[in-house]
Amino acid sequence: MPAATLIPSSSFHTSAVQQNVVKKKSVSIQGARAPKLRESRSARIKKKSRERPRPPPVGERKAQRKRIVLSNTNALEVQGLQKLGVDNMADVAQVGKVLALDGPLLDQLRDAKAFKTTQNWNMFRTPSTLIRNETVEVGSDIQRVNDSVNGEGEPATVHKLITGEKASGKSIHLLQAMSMAYLNKWLVINVPDCQEYILNQSAYAPVPQTDSTSSQMYIQPQLASDLLARLAHSNASVLSSLRPIHNHSATLPKSANKLKSLKDLALLGANEHHIAPQVWDAVWKELTVKPENAKEGSARPPVLIAIDGVNFWMDFTRYKSSDYKPIHAHQFTLIKQFLDLLFPATKTQTALPHGGVVMAATTKSNHPTTPTFEHITTQIVQRQANPDSPYTPDLSYTDPYMTKVDSRVWELRNRSEHTDLVDLKGLSRPESKGLLEYFAKSGIFKEAVTDGAVSEKWSLSGGGIVGELCKLSGRLRTGIFETGRREGVKMRA
Amino acid sequence: MAQRALSSFIGRTAWTCKRCRANQWIQRGQFSSTTTKKEELIIKAAPEIDLDQPRADGPARIIPASPSYFTGAPIFNDNLLLLQSLLSRYDFLPQVSPDQAPRMAWLRLSQYRSNTGERIAASKYAQILRILTRLNRIHPQLRPDAVSAVLEKFLRPSAAAIQQAKPGKVDEHGIAKGVGRRKESSASVRLVEGTGEILINGKSIVDVFPRLHDRESAMWPLKVSERIDKYNVFALVNGGGVTGQAEAITLGLAKALLVHEPALKPVLRRAGCVTRDPRRVERKKPGRVKARKRPTWVKR
Structure with missing residues (x-):
């Protein structure tokens, strides 16, 4: 290390180097940087630029x-x-x-x-x-x-x-x-x-x-x-x-x-x-x-x-x-x-x-x-x-409510x-049973496919409406069936 | 007749006079409201003062028949004291659970008020009702006659006739009918032995209840009893919203099913299908935004 770069370490020194180390006095608020009379005195927080997630590409x-x-x-x-x-x-x-x-x-x-x-x-x-x-x-x-x-x-x-x-x-x-x-x-x-x-x-x-x-x-x-x-x-x-x-x-x-x-x-x-x-x-x-x-x-x-x-x-x-x-x-x-x-x-x-x-x-x-x-x-x-009955193309128009x-x-x-x-129309019982069996085999329908279960789903799906039947059999099961009690109904004495 | 007998029982207590009878219970001295000696209890009302022939040995002043005379509601207080004394006397007797106690229809507050002619607060009458239900829970085989006699006096007139519902009948076409209500909806359900076809207002159940939950709750009585494929349902439902209509059908269906198979009652009761749900929309109150919601608080 060259001697010229050495900083004198004595505490008693008045050189310019030591003066720099001394903390400057903080400028009082009445100084040049003090806010003017009508200026706002609240702290100014720099606005952060919000990072918006990029929308997915077009299409x-x-x-x-x-x-x-x-x-x-x-x-x-x-x-x-x-x-x-x-x-x-x-x-x-x-x-x-x-x-x-x-x-x-x-x-x-x-x-x-x-x-x-x-x-x-x-x-x-x-x-x-x-x-x-x-x-x-x-x-x-x-x-x-x-x-x-x-x-x-x-x-x-x-x-x-x-x-x-x-x-x-x-x-x-x-x-x-x-x-x-x-x-x-x-x-x-x-x-x-x-x-x-x-x-x-x-x-x-x-x-x-x-x-x-x-x-x-x-x-x-x-x-x-x-x-x-x-x-x-x-x-x-x-x-x-x-x-x-x-x-x-x-x-x-x-x-x-x-x-x-x-x-x-x-x-x-x-x-x-x-x-x-x-x-x-x-x-x-x-x-x-x-x-x-x-x-x-x-x-x-x-x-x-x-x-x-x-x-x-x-x-x-x-x-x-x-x-x-x-x-x-x-x-x-x-x-x-x-x-x-x-x-x-x-x-x-x-x-x-x-x-x-x-x-x-x-x-x-x-x-x-x-x-x-x-x-x-x-x-x-x-x-x-x-x-x-012979179909007549001139069959009279019968709906009186049809204006136009x-x-x-x-x-x-x-x-x-x-x-x-x-x-x-809705599926027949055998067709419904076949569908439910397929759901059961696929691991989606968790009940046993009995005649009773098939009839129940058939009735609840409006007489075997196939889309409703699929919805019914693909539904997540709740525990209410095991207890046999409806949720939310309180027993009264 | 019963009403008249009742009003004579819980009638106005008057000054003792020739026409009026003194309070029977207290004269009999059967029930004591205090623990003082029996002879002290028998307070004889003074005979009416004959102003033409004043008796030298007669009482100097007129005594009211009821010791509660100077309370605001003497009849009520007498009744309450009587019931309390009964309760303290027979407190030791074995009880049954509330659901096994005999079903009693007690006097309504309005009926009690009109019988006594006293302005009884609802909370005060609730005290009486509380003791009555407690006394009613005493085991029926061990219940003293005294208790039965008093309880009978508080029964609603012809309550037994009211409680008995008319038994439904399956008509000549094999159709049973049940009516159910919930919220604003009412449903009349016709049930006939069949294969599980359902028609609601002439439409498929899927059209009327697009939500599966509603469909399930409408058919719940048949589902819990595993009879969904044994009957055909024809329901007419009006009023209210979707949930109300579905649950109105539940009740109507359960009632119709009970006509066909009365033995299913415990099953349906456990499933919550037998009892009418009395809850309604709570009314809006003045000073509130809705029933309970308070207006937003503003400083000035």
Whole structure:
């Protein structure tokens, strides 16, 4: 250490170094820093900058909300769970059993947006579904169409309108039909939510009118694009084996003629939504090639069209015309096309020349009031109940409280003759028992599945309403059953 | 008749006169309120003073018949003293638990007031009621006649007839009816042997009670007795809210079930389905925001 840096350590020293060590006198408040007369005297605390948690990236919340979870590793694996297949889909012996949906089928259903977040797939190890009477009926319908396609006669087409109480299994019924169609190598066109088509949340444009008498029609390019995407991805294996036979150069870009398969054609519309309506028309034209016109190697499979929430399509939409008047749902080309398929004008009309099933389910949650459509459904029910009585299209209007009849919807009445109405009611006791046993085997239902327990759940779920039954059996148990006393009720002497 | 007999029993004590009877209990000297000797107790009221023929040996002044005459409520005090003396005398007798004591309908406060003609506070009458219920708990086989006689006097007129509920009947269609109430709701429930179908106001139970808890509490009598699949329920319910309607159905259903199977009463009572819940919304008071809530305190 150099001597120059040494500080003298003597306490008796008057050098400048020592003076620095001595504490300075604190400046009195009357000094230069004292607050002025009108200045605030309170202590000034420096504001801390609050750390806000970063919001999740755009789209993440929606993805979380819409996420479909199909498996739960906490649930027990059900031993001896059979798979839904072509051989057992129309087997009456399977009624009341739960069958699993296997790997590739799950991907197809997922691509078709057949699963919903409200359904309880995330409670079980394997996604599986209860086979009920109506399921077997759909299975036999599909078999019938298959038989007609393979046979001599004209390919059959089935038209079904599915109604039922809230949580009575209408959407699941559509999903089961779709699964069967995929297993049979059919083409499946799914409309998972009809509400999308009327809420004015996607682009729309008028179609140039050819004659002034008909009402103005509109296209929805984005929705057509989504439809094509669902079609292309979920039916990829079937569509890629189908070759286009028409020349679409009039409506589509020239590159469309070079496409090898219908999958590529559908993907063209899925990727470029501005031409999606035209692509959809082209795909539909290809799918409905008349069998006699078809060239060799261009056979087409039957088609299943599944529409969920069809009662949203029975009223005016949120879209506005150029006069700022609400546009009716039937003025949209896609909606009109699907409704024409659901309610065919004549029985001989072959909108689906290769056969198929058109199914549409109503919705009962957040549903619009559509009195005209409800009246039509009651008429179909009456007609089905009394098939012998001649159905008159001019059946007098009986509801005196219905002030305004929706004339567009009312026209469907004349075409409703070929549409079957399936009213989904509660499950039967054996079906309920099968469902509860599946819950018990999965470790969710903790009671013994006795006839008494089944009856009790059946009654409390409003006569076997399947959604309510699932809620009841998936509920966490409380101790009140062991004590046999209701909570909160005091005994009085 | 009973009322008249009662009013003569707990009637007005008057000055001793020809027309009036003296207090019987005290004259009999059966019950003493004090520990003094028996002969001291027998206080004879003086005969009415005949002003025309004054008796030289008669009492110099008029004595009231009741020793409690100079209290504010002499009849009440007499009764209270009597009951207290009875209690102290028979305190040693074995008792039964309150739920095994015979059910008695005592005079209501208003009835007691009108019988005595005295302004008795509710808290004062509660003292009497407390002793009455205590005396009632004396083992029925060992209860002295004296106690029974006094207790009878405090019974509500024709109480026995009131207590007996009309037994329900299953009609010719096999339907039993029960009416239940809770809060503002009232339900009439019809129960018939069946397979567990439920209709409430013509609708499914799921539509009427979307909440599972309400559904369960409505069907609770059938559930605890494990008979949910043995009967069909048709209920009509109106008034009040969802909880009230559900619990009104509980009571109505329990009553209807008891018509079919009276032996289920202990089970249903243990499950809390038999007794009407008398709780209502507490009234709002002046100076309060709600029933109990006080206004926020403001300094100035």
